[in-house]
Amino acid sequence: MQNRPGRPPRVTISDVSTAAGVSAATVSRVLNGTARVESSLVEKVHHAVRELGYRPNAAAQGLARGEWGTIGVLVPDLANPYFPEVLKAVSSVVRAHGRRMMVMESDENPALEHDLVEDLMRCCDGVLLCSPRMPRAELAELASRGHPLVLFNRVVPGLSTPSISVDFYGGMTQVCGHLAQLGHRQAAYLSGPAASWANAERVRAFEAARAFGLEVTVLECGATSQAGYDAAAAVLDTSATAILGYNDLVALGALSRLRELGVAVPGDLSVTGFDDLSLERVAHTNLTTVSVPRDELGRRAGEILEQLLVHGYDADPVYLPMQLHVRDTSAAPR
Amino acid sequence: MQNRPGRPPRVTISDVSTAAGVSAATVSRVLNGTARVESSLVEKVHHAVRELGYRPNAAAQGLARGEWGTIGVLVPDLANPYFPEVLKAVSSVVRAHGRRMMVMESDENPALEHDLVEDLMRCCDGVLLCSPRMPRAELAELASRGHPLVLFNRVVPGLSTPSISVDFYGGMTQVCGHLAQLGHRQAAYLSGPAASWANAERVRAFEAARAFGLEVTVLECGATSQAGYDAAAAVLDTSATAILGYNDLVALGALSRLRELGVAVPGDLSVTGFDDLSLERVAHTNLTTVSVPRDELGRRAGEILEQLLVHGYDADPVYLPMQLHVRDTSAAPR
DNA sequence: GGTTGGTCTGAAAGCGGTTTCTGGAGTTGT
DNA sequence: ACAACTCCAGAAACCGCTTTCAGACCAACC
Numbered sequence: 001m002q003n004r005p006g007r008p009p010r011v012t013i014s015d016v017s018t019a020a021g022v023s024a025a026t027v028s029r030v031l032n033g034t035a036r037v038e039s040s041l042v043e044k045v046h047h048a049v050r051e052l053g054y055r056p057n058a059a060a061q062g063l064a065r066g067e068w069g070t071i072g073v074l075v076p077d078l079a080n081p082y083f084p085e086v087l088k089a090v091s092s093v094v095r096a097h098g099r100r101m102m103v104m105e106s107d108e109n110p111a112l113e114h115d116l117v118e119d120l121m122r123c124c125d126g127v128l129l130c131s132p133r134m135p136r137a138e139l140a141e142l143a144s145r146g147h148p149l150v151l152f153n154r155v156v157p158g159l160s161t162p163s164i165s166v167d168f169y170g171g172m173t174q175v176c177g178h179l180a181q182l183g184h185r186q187a188a189y190l191s192g193p194a195a196s197w198a199n200a201e202r203v204r205a206f207e208a209a210r211a212f213g214l215e216v217t218v219l220e221c222g223a224t225s226q227a228g229y230d231a232a233a234a235v236l237d238t239s240a241t242a243i244l245g246y247n248d249l250v251a252l253g254a255l256s257r258l259r260e261l262g263v264a265v266p267g268d269l270s271v272t273g274f275d276d277l278s279l280e281r282v283a284h285t286n287l288t289t290v291s292v293p294r295d296e297l298g299r300r301a302g303e304i305l306e307q308l309l310v311h312g313y314d315a316d317p318v319y320l321p322m323q324l325h326v327r328d329t330s331a332a333p334r
Numbered sequence: 335m336q337n338r339p340g341r342p343p344r345v346t347i348s349d350v351s352t353a354a355g356v357s358a359a360t361v362s363r364v365l366n367g368t369a370r371v372e373s374s375l376v377e378k379v380h381h382a383v384r385e386l387g388y389r390p391n392a393a394a395q396g397l398a399r400g401e402w403g404t405i406g407v408l409v410p411d412l413a414n415p416y417f418p419e420v421l422k423a424v425s426s427v428v429r430a431h432g433r434r435m436m437v438m439e440s441d442e443n444p445a446l447e448h449d450l451v452e453d454l455m456r457c458c459d460g461v462l463l464c465s466p467r468m469p470r471a472e473l474a475e476l477a478s479r480g481h482p483l484v485l486f487n488r489v490v491p492g493l494s495t496p497s498i499s500v501d502f503y504g505g506m507t508q509v510c511g512h513l514a515q516l517g518h519r520q521a522a523y524l525s526g527p528a529a530s531w532a533n534a535e536r537v538r539a540f541e542a543a544r545a546f547g548l549e550v551t552v553l554e555c556g557a558t559s560q561a562g563y564d565a566a567a568a569v570l571d572t573s574a575t576a577i578l579g580y581n582d583l584v585a586l587g588a589l590s591r592l593r594e595l596g597v598a599v600p601g602d603l604s605v606t607g608f609d610d611l612s613l614e615r616v617a618h619t620n621l622t623t624v625s626v627p628r629d630e631l632g633r634r635a636g637e638i639l640e641q642l643l644v645h646g647y648d649a650d651p652v653y654l655p656m657q658l659h660v661r662d663t664s665a666a667p668r
Numbered sequence: 669g670g671t672t673g674g675t676c677t678g679a680a681a682g683c684g685g686t687t688t689c690t691g692g693a694g695t696t697g698t
Numbered sequence: 699a700c701a702a703c704t705c706c707a708g709a710a711a712c713c714g715c716t717t718t719c720a721g722a723c724c725a726a727c728c
Contacts, residue, residue: 084413399717678722
């Protein structure tokens, strides 16, 4: 940014203005189109800009305009296959509105997470926050900062912060309905992170499931295929005729284990996933699952944040519906 | 950033200084520890900061210091499972050095890519660029801008820009050596994007392979499991006894197809991957492959960029070695 | 006791843009 | 021909912070 020894000197707006024989104000006006400028001067300015290779300094613009031209996204885990696709969509939406995207990862570390949000708030116009486990009070405190904030995959009742998420409850209800319809009466749920909202929403669906005759037992597991692999065997000790995975990875991990144990799927046991990561080409398995509209999720999230920045946004939480895909791993129980 | 109607007013350094009864300079000194300040004043400042909830404005700091405290990363495709892990490591390294990470995605769109790099250059202290296909001349032009730049997974001979990448050539040579040792004489390579450096490096290994008796035919394919699935059948028309995938996804896609076609692996045909995405729990398949140290790659990349920013960096391109993992999909040919 | 020297603080000058304000030139109308 | 506008360009203020610079204060020393 500044001129350092050995680096080509930075070109500033005043370099351009002297080269073009106009004032800095005029250069600014030409470049931003904020006011009419006589065409001969416009030409001179453009010429000088090209000649000198001038690029406006983003920090100075940010300071002067009172906007950074940047939005921040905080996710718990970049390596979770769920997020990259969402980020992709967010990035393209905000880019279309002329903003850049800053990404941070919290690793689910609560102390760090708080710092990161604060940090994002001081260098971004708005923040998209995905924090499945942050305590409600802390969330409320951050939201009260008066800084544009959108909650992602998390709905906090009573908080007026805009939020967007997937209807996990509805999705899991569909899965249960499907299994109940096939005749299942007992199922085991390989649970994700206990404290997470996403997991709680899924679990909430099991109450509804009881209404149509399906009893679901919750087993500790995790969110990875390895966790699914490790937890699968325990299901065999129960009377469950179906395994509901917290997500596709868990389900595929469980499938992997079941295959080793010689358990036929869906003959002996049905298995369902969640998320639809579309790994069938990889996994050689057409998993029955429900899909998250990840692309739309990211797009809508970006749009809500943008709208919040421009007009202000005041609407109910957005829930995107999930869609059931009945494929090869579910069937009527023996 | 600026005070907008309906938002709590922004607290600036001068608010703090008047509240604490000191000058702005003193506040700055206390907060940054850049000079000794009498302890009673230090206390007053901290108190006022806490009271008002002051957070320094990042743009103003950037402008005054001549540093943004931000680095930028440009990747071709966020959804590629390769990158998230790398980004994770980069993010954590630069964070440890007090910098934030900006992420952009080029979609391999050449025109866009150029703009994005320029954009990153005007708002980041340094840029980490992953662009497998950008023409050499354009790369040279960007590098000559005098802005700190590190090339990622791409080595351009004759360019003094620091770069870090994986020894794809060595990795593929190991694969070929392994197959040759098993007795294979003919193999088919399901090729990735033709114009990419990563693909070219792999192909380059096939010349070396000829030296130890393995002839590799290159077949157009792509980089996804779907592409692998689609391309697999064509191999059966050749006399190849092994399929080398451009990456693990391609290999797994091919495996999926071979299974459908009733071809035994590794009995009838050996299959090897590349990258080691560790999908075995998902894919129920222990793929013979070579692994990329993705975590180290990201970490080293971040460190090189950081070093470049602080001291300047002038060293040869870094090549990280790959490691061969012989697993269940390779065996001696019939 | 009057320099000298060393600390610590505040005033002020940037950093590189944007935007308001001001004034000169050119039009229009009477 | 002169007042009243309009239009456009430049000067200057400002965004919020860092850092230089100069001055105030106090201790030490000759």
